[in-house]
Amino acid sequence: MxxxxxxxxxxxxxxxxxxxxxxxxxxxxxxxxxxxxxxxxxxxxxxxxxxxxxxxxxxxxxxxxxxxxxxxxxxxxxxxxxxxxTGSLTGLDVHANGSDDAAVRAAAGQPFPVVISKACKEGWSGLEELWGIPGSFGGAVATNAGAGGISVADRLISLKLLTDRGEELVLGRDDLEYGYRSLRLPADAVVVEGIARLRRGDRDAIESALEAARARRRGRQPSDRPSAGCVFKNPSPENPAGAIIDRLGFKGMTVGGAQVSPLHANFIVNLGNARARDVLELIETVRRTVKEKENIDLELEIRVMGGGRS
Ligand SMILES: Cc1cc2nc3c(=O)[nH]c(=O)nc-3n(C[C@H](O)[C@H](O)[C@H](O)COP(=O)(O)OP(=O)(O)OC[C@H]3O[C@@H](n4cnc5c(N)ncnc54)[C@H](O)[C@@H]3O)c2cc1C
Missing domain, CATH: 3.30.43.10 (Uridine Diphospho-n-acetylenolpyruvylglucosamine Reductase, domain 2)
Known part of the structure; x- marks a missing residue:
């Protein structure tokens, strides 16, 4: 309609x-x-x-x-x-269950970096590997964002959702079906809140895990140009998409205002005036070449939405 x-x-x-x-x-x-x-x-x-x-x-x-x-x-x-x-649906609290365990409850629009830093500052461990992932808590859940070998769903205890009819639905950990950068939600459901598990951590160990997470990104991801993070999923941990695209010589390739980042080949950056069609043309060129040369079907990690089909 x-x-x-x-x-x-x-x-x-x-x-x-x-x-x-x-x-x-x-x-x-x-x-x-x-x-x-x-x-x-x-x-x-x-x-x-x-x-x-x-x-x-x-x-x-x-x-x-x-x-x-x-x-x-x-x-x-x-x-x-x-x-x-969801940006105005905020709320965040950490509840200790005894001295060793805690649960962090976050609303969908709460910035995910704030969720991570609150847990770490209070000496709770479990999310530090995910440091550096931008976006909202709800987005991190819906995309099952991950880094450093773990993903958000690994830490979830439960989720509160709204169905497309606006009815509330609570799913426990055992109800969740998730995989690499994916979480299966009931059709069209919206994440409104989630609870994640934390455990008491040693402050020095938390700080070194945060430093390791910072080091993994520092100088390796383009932070000076707009992007949407990694464009493609990794075909496997041993064969990351960025390495494939790099060895096929795409770094720096430009279509209109979109460029395969010279720093990280799995990022496409906006040089200032990129249109979606520039990005989509680069994506198709990379995908076609990777299929031809390496017989690998690269799957999109970013979500392409709007236009004719979402
Ligand atoms: C510089 C940079 C680095 C990044 N690094 C990483 C990384 O290390 N690991 C990683 O996994 N990702 C990474 N990303 C991608 C992105 O930050 C994550 O996927 C993030 O969790 C998305 O959150 P968001 O709020 O921006 O979601 P959005 O981009 O707004 O939405 C993403 C998808 O989730 C759906 N969605 C959002 N909120 C909800 C909700 N409440 N209920 C239901 N569906 C919802 C949307 O419809 C859409 O399909 C990076 C991005 C950038 C720009």
Whole structure:
């Protein structure tokens, strides 16, 4: 269903004005790329999000959930329908269960780096390998973000979700199906909160794990140009996508304003005026060549959304 002025009015009332119309999505992504969305909504309470989801479901209006936009490429055509941002759904606390165990509870829009640093500062271990992953807690859960050999799902105790009808659903660890950079959620469900397990850590050990995580990134990832992190999943830990793309000579290759990073071949960076179609053309060129030369099908890690299909 197409978004009409009546829908826009009703959503504006429901969200007490926390909406923007016809706004470029480049504003909301780390890639700084993306055409306009009909409407961007940013609920500040879970109850309002539930009402919004119910309304969009009943009116058959398409919607996309967006955390901090650090893992997405929106097409130049933008999004017909509603982009729901979770950035105002914040909340974070750590509960000790005795002296050795704790649980950190974070809301979907809470910045993930803040979740990690709070746990570490309070002397709780479990998340330090994930230091350096940008984005929201909800986005980290939905993409099962990982680094240093672990992923977010490895630490989860439970998740609170909203279904597409705005109903609450709680999943325990045993209900979760996850793999490398993927977590299977019930269709169209939205993560609103998660609880992760921590254990008492030695402060020096936590600090050296954080330093190791910083060292893994320092000088190895382009931090001076907009990007969306690694473009492709690694075919295997022994054969990372970046090494394959590097040995095929793609570092520095440019299409329009998009470039395969000269520093890390699995990053595509925005030189300033890249369009989504430039990035997609680079992706296709890399994929085709990797298939031809190494017979490997590279799978996307970034999520391409908007335009005709999401
Ligand atoms: C410089 C850089 C370094 C990075 N390093 C890493 C790394 O080391 N490891 C790694 O795994 N990733 C990395 N990333 C990618 C990215 O930061 C992570 O995937 C991050 O967890 C995404 O969070 P986000 O809030 O930005 O999600 P978004 O980009 O906003 O969304 C990503 C996907 O999750 C969905 N989503 C978001 N929030 C919710 C929610 N609440 N409920 C349901 N679905 C939701 C969206 O619909 C979308 O499909 C990096 C990115 C950059 C730019």
């Amino acid at each position: 197409k978004l009409t002025p009546r829908h826009i009015d009703e959503i504006r009332k429901l969200l007490q004005g926390r909406v923007l119309t016809d706004v470029p999505l480049s504003r909301f992504t780390s890639f700084r790329i993306g055409g306009p969305a009909d409407l961007v909504a940013e609920p500040d309470r879970v109850e309002t999000l539930a009402e919004l989801l119910r309304y969009l479901h009943e009116e058959k209006i398409p919607r996309i959930i967006l955390g901090s936009g650090t893992n997405v490429l929106f097409r130049d055509e933008g999004v017909r329908g509603v982009v729901v941002r």
